[in-house]
Amino acid sequence: MRQEVLFFMESQKTVPGAKTGQTVVLQGNEACAKAAIQAGCRFFAGYPITPSTEIIELLSSEMEKVGGAFIQMEDEIASACAVVGARWGGKKAMTATSGPGFSLMQEAIGFAAVTETPSVFINIQRGGPATGQPTLSGQQDIYQARYGSHGDYEIIVLCPSSVQEMYDFTIRSFNLSERFRTPVILLSDEIVGHMREKVIIGQSPSGETPDLPIAVVSPSEDFYTGASTMVEGQLHDDQGRRIGHLATQSGDFIQQLCAKIQDHMEEIADIETYFMEDSDIAILAYGSVARPALNAVKQARGVKDTRISSRFKILRTLFSRGVPAAIQSDYSHLKVGLIKINTVWPFPQEALEKVAAQTKLIIVPEMNMGKYSREVERVLRDKVVVSMPKCGGDIHTPKEILDRILEEVGIREPLV
Amino acid sequence: MNPLYEKYIKKETLPTLFCPGCGNGIIQMAAIRAIHQMGIKDEIACVSGIGCSSWIPCYLNLDVMHTLHGRSLAFAQGLKLARPDKKVLVFTGDGDCLAIGGNHLIHSAARNIDLTVVMVNNRIYGMTGGQKSPASLKGMKTKTSPTGNMDDPVDGCKIAEAMGATYVARWTTAHPVQLEKAITEGINHHGFAFIEVLSQCPVQGSDAFGDKTPAGMMNNMKEISWMKKDGENPPAGKTVIGLLVHRTDRMEYMERHQTSQDQNKNEKRGKANE
Amino acid sequence: MNDVVLDGNYCKGCDICISVCPQKIFAKSKKRNPLGAAIPDVTHKEKCTGCGLCERMCPDGAISVERGTK
Numbered sequence: 041m042r043q044e045v046l047f048f049m050e051s052q053k054t055v056p057g058a059k060t061g062q063t064v065v066l067q068g069n070e071a072c073a074k075a076a077i078q079a080g081c082r083f084f085a086g087y088p089i090t091p092s093t094e095i096i097e098l099l100s101s102e103m104e105k106v107g108g109a110f111i112q113m114e115d116e117i118a119s120a121c122a123v124v125g126a127r128w129g130g131k132k133a134m135t136a137t138s139g140p141g142f143s144l145m146q147e148a149i150g151f152a153a154v155t156e157t158p159s160v161f162i163n164i165q166r167g168g169p170a171t172g173q174p175t176l177s178g179q180q181d182i183y184q185a186r187y188g189s190h191g192d193y194e195i196i197v198l199c200p201s202s203v204q205e206m207y208d209f210t211i212r213s214f215n216l217s218e219r220f221r222t223p224v225i226l227l228s229d230e231i232v233g234h235m236r237e238k239v240i241i242g243q244s245p246s247g248e249t250p251d252l253p254i255a256v257v258s259p260s261e262d263f264y265t266g267a268s269t270m271v272e273g274q275l276h277d278d279q280g281r282r283i284g285h286l287a288t289q290s291g292d293f294i295q296q297l298c299a300k301i302q303d304h305m306e307e308i309a310d311i312e313t314y315f316m317e318d319s320d321i322a323i324l325a326y327g328s329v330a331r332p333a334l335n336a337v338k339q340a341r342g343v344k345d346t347r348i349s350s351r352f353k354i355l356r357t358l359f360s361r362g363v364p365a366a367i368q369s370d371y372s373h374l375k376v377g378l379i380k381i382n383t384v385w386p387f388p389q390e391a392l393e394k395v396a397a398q399t400k401l402i403i404v405p406e407m408n409m410g411k412y413s414r415e416v417e418r419v420l421r422d423k424v425v426v427s428m429p430k431c432g433g434d435i436h437t438p439k440e441i442l443d444r445i446l447e448e449v450g451i452r453e454p455l456v
Numbered sequence: 457m458n459p460l461y462e463k464y465i466k467k468e469t470l471p472t473l474f475c476p477g478c479g480n481g482i483i484q485m486a487a488i489r490a491i492h493q494m495g496i497k498d499e500i501a502c503v504s505g506i507g508c509s510s511w512i513p514c515y516l517n518l519d520v521m522h523t524l525h526g527r528s529l530a531f532a533q534g535l536k537l538a539r540p541d542k543k544v545l546v547f548t549g550d551g552d553c554l555a556i557g558g559n560h561l562i563h564s565a566a567r568n569i570d571l572t573v574v575m576v577n578n579r580i581y582g583m584t585g586g587q588k589s590p591a592s593l594k595g596m597k598t599k600t601s602p603t604g605n606m607d608d609p610v611d612g613c614k615i616a617e618a619m620g621a622t623y624v625a626r627w628t629t630a631h632p633v634q635l636e637k638a639i640t641e642g643i644n645h646h647g648f649a650f651i652e653v654l655s656q657c658p659v660q661g662s663d664a665f666g667d668k669t670p671a672g673m674m675n676n677m678k679e680i681s682w683m684k685k686d687g688e689n690p691p692a693g694k695t696v697i698g699l700l701v702h703r704t705d706r707m708e709y710m711e712r713h714q715t716s717q718d719q720n721k722n723e724k725r726g727k728a729n730e
Numbered sequence: 731m732n733d734v735v736l737d738g739n740y741c742k743g744c745d746i747c748i749s750v751c752p753q754k755i756f757a758k759s760k761k762r763n764p765l766g767a768a769i770p771d772v773t774h775k776e777k778c779t780g781c782g783l784c785e786r787m788c789p790d791g792a793i794s795v796e797r798g799t800k
Contacts, residue, residue, distance in 0.1 A: 083538055101725060104717065109537040113530070114563040121527045122534030125503070128521060129538025147524055263501045263519040263535065264542050270514070271521040273506075280520075281469060457737045461791025470740065471765065474789060477744030481789020489786070632786040671749030 061240040068206040068233045069094035069136075072162060072226070073102065074241055075210035076134050081160070082108035083133035085122035087115055087141060090174045091230040092164040095136040116141035120148030124157045128271060130262040132214055136162035138230075139172060139181060142188070150189025152223035154297070155271050156258040160213045162226045164233040167433050176433025177230035179327055179407040185225045186385045192294050194301040196308060197225045197385035199327040203237035209382070216308065220301055221256045227384065229407070231328040231435055254304065257296045301386060309388035312380040313395050315341055319377035321445060322399045324392075324416055326381040329405050329436055333378050336441035340374045376445055384412065389419050396420055403428055403444055405436045424448075464488045464497075469515050474508065477670025479629035479655030483576060484512045486632050487545070490639040491518075500543040500643070503532040505557060507549035508583045509576035509655070526556030529564045532571050540710050543572070543643055550577040550591035554610050558590075561612070565619035565648050569709035572642040572649045575612055579654075580661030596663045616650035617701045622708075623649035624701035628681060629656060630674040631697070638699070647708045654681075654695070732778040733796040736770060740792040743767030747784045747793060753777040756784070 066074070073095045076084070084103050086096040096112065103110040108131070113119040116137050123133040137145065142163045152159045165181050167173025181188075185197045196216050198209045210226055217224040253260065259280045261267035270280025275290045283289040301308065314334055316322065325333040379395055379402075381388065396402065401424045404413035410427035417425040428444055430436050465488075474480045491497060502513030506525035513520045523531045532546045553561055553575045564571060580598060581587040588598040590610040597604055616624050623645040627635040635653060642649030656665060656673035665673035665680075682690045684698035707715065734755060736747070741763060748756040748770050755777055756770040763769050780797045 083534065085534060085537075109540075111533070111537060113533075114559055117527065118530040118533075118560055118563070121523065121530035122537070125521065125523075125531035125534025125536075126538040127534075128519075129535045129542075131538040133534070133538070148527070151524055263521075264498070264539055266498060267519070268517050269519045271523075272514070273522055273524060280522075457740055458785055458788070458791040458794040460785075465791065470790075471742065472790065476742035476767065476789075477746055478789055481791070482787055485786055485789070485791060629787075632783075636786075670744050670746050674746070675749075 062242050063238060063240050065236055066203055066207075066239050066241070067094060067236050068200070068203045068228065069164065070098055071203045071207040071239050071241070072136070072210045072228070072233075073098040075207040076160070076214070077102060077106055077108075078242065079132070079211040079214035081132045081134050081214060082106065083123065083126035083131040084108070084135065085111050085113050085119040085126070085133070086135045087113055087119050087137065089116070089138045089141045091166055091233050092136045092138050092162065094233070095162060095164075116144040117148065120145035120161065121151075123159050123161075124148060124152050124155070127157050127159055128263045128269070130264075132158070132218070134160040134162065134214075136164065138164050138166045139168045140170065142181060142184065146184075146188040146190075149195070149223050149225075150191055150193060151273050153189065153193040153195060154191070154258075154273060154275070156221040156256045156260065156297075157223070157271070158214075158217040158221055159223045160210070160217055160226065161223060162210075162228065165227065165229040173433050175230070177328065177407060177435065178431075178433060179229060179329065180409075180411075181227065182384060182406075182408065182411050185227045192298065194298045194386055195223060195225060196220065196301065196383065197227050198310075198382060199227050199384050200232055200382075201327055201330040201380065202232065203235060203239045205382070206232060207239050207241055219251050219253055220304070220308075221253050221258075221260060222301060227327070229328050254300060256300060257293060305386060305388065305390060308383055308386065309391040310382035311388055311391045311395055312382060314378040314380070316377035316379065316395055318398075319375045320399050321374065321376040321401045321449070322379050322396060322403070323376065323441060323445070324379045324381065324402050324404045325406075326384050326412065329407060330378065330380045332436050332438045333405060333441055334380070335438035336445065337376050337378045339438060339442055340376045340445060374445065374449070387415050387419065392416070392419060396423065399423055401426065401448055403441070403448060405430065405441055405444075407431070407433075407435060460488060460492060461485065464492070464516050464518075466515055466517055472515055473511060475657075475659045477656065477658050478508065479578065479653070479657070479670070479674075480509055480512050480576060482629040482632055483509070483574065483635065483653055483655065484515070486636040487512070487574070487639055488516070489636045490643065493636075494640060494643065496543060496643070500545055501535065502545045502547060503528050503535060504547040505549070505552035506583070507552045507581070508657070509547055509549040509578075510552060512547045512576070513545070526552050527560065528552065529557060529560035529571070529573070533564055533567075533569055536569060536571060537710070540570075545639075545643065546571055546573040548573060548575050550575065550579060550612065551581045551589040554590040554612050554615070558615070561615060562619050565616045565621040565650065567709040568620055568622055568648045568706050568712075570646055570648070572639065572645070573651065574639065574642075575650065575652045576655045577612065577652050578657035578661045579609070579664035580657050582657040582660045586660030593664060598661075598663070613650065613652050613700055616648070620648075620706060621650045621701060622647035622703040622706050625650075625699045626652040626654070626695070626697045628654040628674070628677040628697065630677045646711075647703075647706065731776050732780045732798065734772050734775050734778050734784070735794050735796070736772050737792045737794075738763045738769040740790045741765075741767050741769045742790055743769065744789065745770065746787050746789070750783050750787045752781060752783070753779060
């Protein structure tokens, strides 16, 4: 039996326009596919790979119903390239894959970055490296999502923790990619991709770009509009003419390409906080791990989960290791909160510094060997940052996280 | 400057990076003439990979996508599916198309998707300094086969034909009139059109056509070529040129897709035999 | 008579035109352009039949043939 029990997360955000939305139960991957269509995606090229396959399967019938084009390509490289090609034909485009395919797509992602082609790449992470763990989850690709392609570039990466976020963040991915004329990666994982939850769909804008694209350094007119657009993979000027042999111009190009995104972090960065107003201990988590992290935080604070009936509570107490807070009240005085990172890249340094200003200890549970915690450590130098890696594919349990908090508090000076 | 060339070329990008006498310029002119003759300047976009021949469209005043090594066909298929009403002309080379890009050649030909592909075959990797390519002749001395190539050349036209391409032709830079006509036919052809062009690389690939001068290489191309005749096999050592395949029995990809959608619109998702 | 114009500014000195013209109108010369290329001379324009091979075969679009000029 899977040892973790994932409690519902009480979102502190209201879903905009919820009145007009429709409430359904969907699988994470299904929600992603539906959201893509809602966002105006009208081209999907992909290759089947566990655990992303539900996305390509659903879109093989849904894409054409809305007049879009669907094609299963011969490999992931072809899929990623076709996505970029299609966007220049004026169609919002997306592909979905997992680790091995994501590795193959990196050259094309770099091409999308340097040519400033809006495009969305979904990675439903599994265990790696190589064939790794086709059916178990992980968060091991977090650095690859940022630095996967050769060369210098910026990229936007979103991590959903729930089916609702699979839906909402997919739409946001498209909007961000159009606004900043950049590839955007939705970095999900097998747990979120395969879980089934209640989700409100259809309430988001149907894909119109809410804001105009910001200024770019590359040509940006779609093909077949009479603009004689030159899309060039080499470093280039605003007409698409190569400048790779000119060092000063090339340096300027890369600076501008990165500044395009770095200079707009106030628009891009998305961090959610729970119980952080008076916390000096924080759990910093992203993706599926934010779920048990919030549960651990609630237990530590003695918050009762009111949506679960007392009958179930007793049963769960008997059979699960996720013990309700009502029984363990010894540490309800712990001032611990959750920092949930929704946009993991670019690293939301300023936003994080703000929300973590009062903290002294930050624990970073991740389903990898401890990667993102390095970034947190780099940025929050005056805090104690503790990495909590977990490999193998099982997600951290709330009890494991809670135990770690206690351990950290025990071996360090009392914080309260 | 030639007025037609002037009309289609981006003058500020000249001189081209092609070496003196490179066949790419001849192929470029043939493409310009074909596009001009058909009057489709606003209906056509070019996609290319990486290599000297992939620079051919980059000097033209058209929509051009200069992509990744070996991937021009993948990008082109995406562009075509996004705008099936428009034309896509692909420029690639023997390395770009037959080595790293081989898989995409196989599958786009199998789909019979409406693209026109001009594969410039100079039997060498020119841009990177003269290493062997899959199309290098046996015995050819190159930078990575310094004592003579031990491999037999790969035949791109045979691959295209075997995978179901419905228009396959091979010409040389010594046949510019026929080449222009083939490009025109390929663009008008509703299906996957594959046109191989033997071309001279006098600086890096002179060993491919037995002479160091561009004119000498083209004369040799004419010598080793043999015009396709139905029912006859080429003499030993000759390369078949001409229109090799012209089929009308296969539906183009998007047509086939639409037909399948129409025929199956009442089918539900699920296993075929349930 | 046809007018054959070779624009020396764009010539790369590859000599294809010299070899390809059936009427042997182009000839090697010692003239050099700013690129350093040896630009062929256009001799005996009156022999030009307007076949256009030079226009098609010049890789740099440097040659234009005006047909039927006086």
